Amino acid sequence: VKAPPTPDRLAFLSHRMRDIFPDLKAASxxxxxxxxxxxxxxxxxxxxxxxxxxxxxxxxxxIGLTLAPMTASLVAALVQSTAPEVPLTDYRVNRF
Structure with a gap:
């Protein structure tokens, strides 16, 4: 989490985007x-x-996009005051 951003990763992603979208202009x-x-x-x-x-x-x-459906289901359970599909103890804000 504390590692600095890597310009190499940005260069790789920029190159891949130009492979997929050849008319894409370079970012300013x-x-x-x-x-x-x-x-x-x-x-x-x-x-x-x-x-x-x-x-x-x-x-x-x-993995936010991957977890979005499960998160939505858990949030819906909280809103509706129903039992969530999994225990939320390990995900509570007060665990810190």
């Missing part, structure tokens, strides 16, 4: 950032300490 500027991830690599899927009307679902790192 670039930026690299970090994926939102938690220290223990688990996302936060939890009600807020402030109240049940606030629900957190973040910190999925590089």
């Amino acid at each position: 500027r670039s930026w690299l950032g970090f994926r939102p991830s938690m220290p223990d690599s688990r996302p936060v899927i939890s009600e807020s300490r402030v109240g049940r009307q606030i629900i957190y679902a973040f910190g999925h790192g590089h």
Whole structure:
């Protein structure tokens, strides 16, 4: 998580994009950032300490899109006050 961004990765991705889209113009500027991830690599899927009307679902790192359907199901269970498909103890915001 603390590693600096690597320009080599940006160069690789830019090259691949031009392979797929040959008419794509070179970017005038670039930026690299970090994926939102938690220290223990688990996302936060939890009600807020402030109240049940606030629900957190973040910190999925590089697999956020992959986990989106399951996260949506878990958030829906929290909103509807039904039992989630998996226990959420390991994903609570207050685990830190």
